[in-house]
Amino acid sequence: MEILLNSTAYVELRRPGQAVGDMKKAGFRSAMLDMSVCSGIRDFLYTDKARKESQENGLLFIPDDPSRIAEKLAILLDTFKKNGIDLPVAHATRIGFPEDGREPDRDLYFRVLEEEVRFAAKLGCRAIVVSPFHLQGTDEEVFEYNRQKYLRLAEIANEVFEKGTENCGSHPMKILLENQYKPFEGHLVRGMLSDTAEIIEWLDRLNHDAKHTDAFGFCLNIGHCNVCGQDIYEFAYALKCRIDAVMLYDNDGHNDDTMVPFTSIVGGRSATNWHEVIKGLRSISFDGYLIMDIGSTAANFPIILMPELLSLVYRLAEYFKWQIQMADAMKKYDHVVLFGAGNMCRNYMKNYGEQYPPLFTCDNNSARWGEEFCGLTIESPERLKSLPENTGIFICNVYYREIEKQLRDMGITESVEYFNDEYLQTFYMDRLKGL
Amino acid sequence: MLEIGVQTHNVIMDENPDEGFKLLHDTGFTCCDFSLNFYLKNTDLYKFELNRFFDRSTEELKDFFRPHKEAAERNGIRFHQMHMPYPNFVPGAPKELNDYLVREMAPKSMEICDYLGCKYIVVHGLKVKQYYGSEEAEWDATEKFLDTVFPIAKERGIVICVENIYTGVGRHILEGPCCDARKAAERIDRINEKYGAEVLGFCFDTGHANLVGIDFEKFINIIGKRLKVLHIHDNDGISDLHQIPFTFTKTRENRPSTDWDGFIRALKNVGFKGVMNFETAPVLSSFPEELRPEALRMIASIGRYFADKICASDDAQKLQIF
Numbered sequence: 001m002e003i004l005l006n007s008t009a010y011v012e013l014r015r016p017g018q019a020v021g022d023m024k025k026a027g028f029r030s031a032m033l034d035m036s037v038c039s040g041i042r043d044f045l046y047t048d049k050a051r052k053e054s055q056e057n058g059l060l061f062i063p064d065d066p067s068r069i070a071e072k073l074a075i076l077l078d079t080f081k082k083n084g085i086d087l088p089v090a091h092a093t094r095i096g097f098p099e100d101g102r103e104p105d106r107d108l109y110f111r112v113l114e115e116e117v118r119f120a121a122k123l124g125c126r127a128i129v130v131s132p133f134h135l136q137g138t139d140e141e142v143f144e145y146n147r148q149k150y151l152r153l154a155e156i157a158n159e160v161f162e163k164g165t166e167n168c169g170s171h172p173m174k175i176l177l178e179n180q181y182k183p184f185e186g187h188l189v190r191g192m193l194s195d196t197a198e199i200i201e202w203l204d205r206l207n208h209d210a211k212h213t214d215a216f217g218f219c220l221n222i223g224h225c226n227v228c229g230q231d232i233y234e235f236a237y238a239l240k241c242r243i244d245a246v247m248l249y250d251n252d253g254h255n256d257d258t259m260v261p262f263t264s265i266v267g268g269r270s271a272t273n274w275h276e277v278i279k280g281l282r283s284i285s286f287d288g289y290l291i292m293d294i295g296s297t298a299a300n301f302p303i304i305l306m307p308e309l310l311s312l313v314y315r316l317a318e319y320f321k322w323q324i325q326m327a328d329a330m331k332k333y334d335h336v337v338l339f340g341a342g343n344m345c346r347n348y349m350k351n352y353g354e355q356y357p358p359l360f361t362c363d364n365n366s367a368r369w370g371e372e373f374c375g376l377t378i379e380s381p382e383r384l385k386s387l388p389e390n391t392g393i394f395i396c397n398v399y400y401r402e403i404e405k406q407l408r409d410m411g412i413t414e415s416v417e418y419f420n421d422e423y424l425q426t427f428y429m430d431r432l433k434g435l
Numbered sequence: 436m437l438e439i440g441v442q443t444h445n446v447i448m449d450e451n452p453d454e455g456f457k458l459l460h461d462t463g464f465t466c467c468d469f470s471l472n473f474y475l476k477n478t479d480l481y482k483f484e485l486n487r488f489f490d491r492s493t494e495e496l497k498d499f500f501r502p503h504k505e506a507a508e509r510n511g512i513r514f515h516q517m518h519m520p521y522p523n524f525v526p527g528a529p530k531e532l533n534d535y536l537v538r539e540m541a542p543k544s545m546e547i548c549d550y551l552g553c554k555y556i557v558v559h560g561l562k563v564k565q566y567y568g569s570e571e572a573e574w575d576a577t578e579k580f581l582d583t584v585f586p587i588a589k590e591r592g593i594v595i596c597v598e599n600i601y602t603g604v605g606r607h608i609l610e611g612p613c614c615d616a617r618k619a620a621e622r623i624d625r626i627n628e629k630y631g632a633e634v635l636g637f638c639f640d641t642g643h644a645n646l647v648g649i650d651f652e653k654f655i656n657i658i659g660k661r662l663k664v665l666h667i668h669d670n671d672g673i674s675d676l677h678q679i680p681f682t683f684t685k686t687r688e689n690r691p692s693t694d695w696d697g698f699i700r701a702l703k704n705v706g707f708k709g710v711m712n713f714e715t716a717p718v719l720s721s722f723p724e725e726l727r728p729e730a731l732r733m734i735a736s737i738g739r740y741f742a743d744k745i746c747a748s749d750d751a752q753k754l755q756i757f
Contacts, residue, residue, distance in 0.1 A: 145568035186685025187672040187692040197617055229601070229609045229647030234570050253607035254673060269605025275565075330567065426568040429527040 001287050001325065003317040004089060006247075009035040009258075009295030010306065011329055013072070016079045024083045026310035027318075031080065033090040033125065033195050033289050035116045038062045038072050041095050043112075044104035063108050066115030077123070089176075089245060090120035090128040091288050097134060097183050100293070106133075107323040110149065117153045121160035127244055128157075129176045129219045129291065132192045142192070143202060149294040150175060150206055154215040172212050176219040177202065178236075181228050181256065188227045189254065196238035203242055210269045217244035218360075223251050223258060223293070226272050234407075236280030245289035246281065248320065257296035260309070261316055271416040281324045303407075320356055329417045330356040333392035337361065338419070339403055340396035341368060342435040346428065347421035348396055351376040359391070439738035440466030440712035441731065442471050445719035452503045456510035462728055463735030466515035466710045467507065468666075469551060471544055473521035476743040480536075483528045493546045504551055504615075511565060515710045516596070516664045517546045521559035522659035523580050526566060541584050549591040555664045557596045557638045560612030564602075570641070573612060574622065581706060585626070586636040596638040596663050597623075599654075600677050601646055601675070608675065610647040613637075618656035623661045640714070642670045642677060644711075645694050652694070655701035662707060666714035669693050677717045679730070680737050699744045702740030709736075711738035 005028045011019040023031065039062040042048045047063060054061040060072045070077075092113055093106045113130070120128045132146050153175050161172035177199065182191035193199050206216040220243045225232050236243060242285060250259040253271040257264075258387060264271040292313050301309050322329075330336055330352060336362035338345050345361050354376070362379045363369070371378045384393060385408070393412065395403050398420045407416055428429060441464050447455035459467060474488045487722060491499065507514060523536045550554045560577040567573055581595060588595050597619065602611035612653050613619050619637055626635045637658050643666075644651055655662060670676040685692040713734050722730040 061615070172588040184694055185688070185690045186650075194648075195653070214544050226607075227648070229607075231570065231610050231614070234615070237569070251753040252608075265605070267606030269607075271605060273604045273609060279568075319565075427566050429566050 001321050002030055002289050003028065003309075003314070003321065004032045004195045004289055004291045004292040005313065005317075006031045006034055006091070006258075006291055006295065008037055011076065012038075013037055013076055014037045016076045019196075020085060022310050023083060024308045025262065026088055026346060027308060027314040028310070030086045030088055030287075030289075032293075033073075033087045033120065035069075035090060035093045035120075035124070037076070038116070039093050039112055041093075041104065043108075043269055043374075044095055045102050062115075063112055063421060066112045069115055069119045071242070077180065083199040087123060088126045089291065090116070090123075090125045091432050092116050092120075092128055092130045094131045095133075095420070096131070096180075100383055113161070113370055114153065114156055115147075115334065117156045117175070118160060121157045124169070125173055126169060127174040127176050127217065127219075129178050129245065129247075130337055131178050131180060132181070133173060134180075135193060136349050138425055139198075143205070143396050146202070147206060147209065150177075151209055154206075154210045154212065157215070158211050164369045173213065173257050174244060175215060176217045177206075178219045178247070181222050188254065190228045190230070191224075192225070194228055194230065196235055198323050199239060199325055200242065214386050218242045219291075221247040222272065222277055223247065223249045223256055226258050228254050229253065230278060232273065233276040233280035233283065235281050236277075236286070240284045243284065243286060243288060244246060244276040246279075246286065247293050248317075249293040249295075251296075256340045258279050260294045260297045260313060261292075261320070265298065275423050278320065278323045279425055281320075282326065283424075286324055321399060323420065323423055326420070327352065327355075333415065335359050336360065337383065337384065337387060337392040338376070338394050338396045339363075339384070339407075341365075341371075341373045342397065343428075343431050344396040344398070344419065344421045345372050346432065347424055348394070348419055348430065349376070351421075351424045358394075359387075361396070381406070381410065384408065391415060396421075437708070437738075438513075438515070439711045439735050439742065440464060440468055440713075442468045442470055442518075442657040442716045443713045444470035444716035446716075446731075446741055447503065447506075449503075453504040453509065456503075456506045456512045458728060458731065459512050460510040464731070464738070465511065466712065467511050468664075468712050468714065469503075469514050469517035469553065470716065471547060472518040472520045475540060477521055480520075480522060480525050480528075480532070480609075481527065483532055485532055489535070489543050492517075492544060496543055496547055497550050500547060500551065509550075511745060512631055513549040516555040516557060516712060517544075517548055517551070517553050519556050519558045522562065523559065524561045524563065524576065524690075526563055532749060537580065537583055541580070545584050545591065548593055549587075549692035554592070555594050555636065555638075557598050557664060557666070558584075559600050562600075562602055562611060564623045570615070570618075574618070577612065578622070578626070579748050581626075585630055585634045589632045594633055594636045594663055596636045598638040598640050598666065599643050599649070600640070601643050606674070608646045608673070610649075614644075614647060614649065616654045620658055620661055620704060624702050630699040638664045638666060639663045639669075640666035640679075641693065641698060642666065642668040642675060642714070644707075645690060646675060647671055650694075650697070652697035652701040652704075655698070655705060659705045662702075663704060663711070664709055665712045667712060667738075668714045677715055678721075679715060679718055679734060695741075699741060702741075703745045711741050712736065718749035 043063050051061045069092045154256045157173040180191035181188045250261045250264040252264050314412045336358045340357045341361050341363040360379045361376045362381045392415045394417050564573040596615045599613045600611045601608045623635045668677040669680045681691050
């Protein structure tokens with residue numbers, strides 16, 4: 001799984017040094033290149049006005065000459081390169097739904113879009129997210145319109161690949177479709193590709209019609225699912241390996257703000273069901289691009305504290321990766337033992353006990369030593385000093401750091417892992433008390 | 436012309452059902468959605484509290500509801516649909532309570548439904564996904580429950596209707612059981628085939644669908660003829676308010692933020708011939724008592740508006756536009 005940051009909201013096009021440096025210090029080694037830094041929806045809705053504004057600010061107006069994208073992005077790309085930050089994924093400019101119902105200049109948009117795809121492919125991006133194109137019509141008419149556009153973009157990616165530039169990988173850049181919402185009189189409701197059956201049909205038909213068999217994939221946008229109240233576990237589970245990328249951010253469930261995960265709290269609880277998100281991605285062994293998109297938070301955060309924010313976001317991305325790949329920690333070892341004989345141990349046994357059966361569990365409460373718990377014998381922690389080779393010790397107790405210190409003090413520093421039961425597949429309906 | 440119905444909660448009182456049914460008749464309704472669920476409230480069940488209403492024998496329950504039945508007949512109101520108490524499984528509750536819901540509440544609800552001459556009974560799916568892991572496993576539990584009442588449904592000619600409901604984290608409402616139209620359609624067909632009778636149908640709840648951004652038109656078109664009953668009500672897209680349609684707007688243009696046009700188009704498209712039934716009991720507590728009849732009249736008028744649009748021929752609609 002590769003962790004990326006969508007840096008659009010706070011990286012200045014002409015002076016990106018500080019922000020990209022902050023990203024690097026925070027731990028990011030990859031970023032998503034959001035092409036909206038080059039041109040935005042206004043360029044296609046109010047073209048004359050947008051052109052004038054660009055000229056006044058001394059910026060290139062890309063719709064007038066889309067082939068100059070490289071020129072517009074030169075400083076930014078050079079800064080990423082100097083800082084060792086890769087750009088494996090790009091996101092094409094979105095036109096979405098204009099609030100006042102005004103129709104964008106679609107021909108102009110497609111000219112820019114084609115150049116964006118060509119540019120991203122030449123740059124060496126392995127995937128580009130291209131949102132579907134909205135229009136009125138029957139399902140089949142909408143698909144047919146999109147089919148033509150998407151196939152043209154795949155053709156461009158393939159042309160670049162066949163020319164074999166130095167950045168090209170082993171296959172053409174993949175075009176990723178993305179789930180959408182649509183505004184309905186101020187209320188965001190399910191939009192195009194919000195239905196998994198429709199997504200599967202589109203992807204299968206597009207891949208069938210494309211020159212290259214794996215030309216199209218999918219980017220699961222968690223925030224879009226959330227504003228439509230969708231069950232993210234079921235969404236991910238239905239799409240399985242078709243998901244190449246996940247756009248991860250929080251919002252309040254009603255407005256599509258891009259916020260740091262776990263920060264949008266409504267009624268004392270997180271407005272995104274992170275349990276379903278983690279469970280869903282774990283259930284499909286997601287191993288693609290995990291794109292952290294925190295634009296709304298970043299745009300409103302004190303600039304002085306940005307390094308700390310980015311460090312937190314990187315740490316959160318690592319946490320998601322760890323949660324999604326939790327079973328990988330168990331796979332590493334020939335044997336497993338647990339530390340803790342309470343609800344977390346019970347949940348381990350319910351979810352992983354059969355696949356990764358522990359030798360025993362241990363607990364600091366000497367009164368319980370020798371007791372059988374969930375099919376395990378509770379031992380003294382001293383037993384951990386004489387374990388078979390390649391045995392992982394999984395702490396099943398929320399006092400992780402205290403127990404880790406205890407183990408360190410006992411001279412056990414290797415093979416200590418955290419287990420966590422907050423986002424497991426199944427739960428007991430009761431909690432054991434008084435343990 | 437489609438008939439118009441409304442939920443009985445807050446209108447029909449046990450002490451004097453005549454008064455309530457007369458009010459429904461006088462305000463323009465011919466059908467009712469009997470709120471049996473209020474005899475065993477969900478709020479109590481979630482607190483593991485059981486009021487023992489269903490301890491009564493079937494005969495005693497019939498005696499209890501005889502005045503309601505007679506009053507409805509006297510006032511020209513037909514029991515078109517009713518709501519079974521819910522939840523029918525309470526996670527973490529004592530076994531005795533959950534057993535009671537299956538052994539007493541559910542079959543007796545079916546008996547009451549039959550006694551009142553009611554064709555449809557709406558049932559909530561179990562909300563146990565958190566514990567069982569997936570929607571599929573959750574549905575299996577619902578189906579296991581429904582299997583206990585399907586034989587009664589078949590015998591009495593009752594159609595049990597599952598409804599799109601929601602779940603949530605904090606105050607953010609998310610889709611819950613029966614929010615996937617394709618799965619619902621497949622399950623309804625499979626079960627009806629298994630029982631060799633139409634024992635299962637669908638209840639589309641507009642308010643619940645609106646809360647989780649469901650595309651009304653697309654959903655209803657997939658459900659098609661399996662759609663048997665409606666719970667029509669409106670909300671702000673945030674909370675389950677059960678208010679009068681057309682009352683919520685979210686923009687300066689003040690157009691309704693619920694897709695009523697899509698709702699009408701879809702019902703017309705699937706050839707819906709059922710009752711325009713409103714689940715709007717909270718309206719009666721939010722309006723002052725003096726204005727309640729007017730509020731009910733307004734609801735009935737909206738029902739007639741929907742019915743007119745749904746039943747109008749395409750040509751007639753075009754004429755109206757031009």
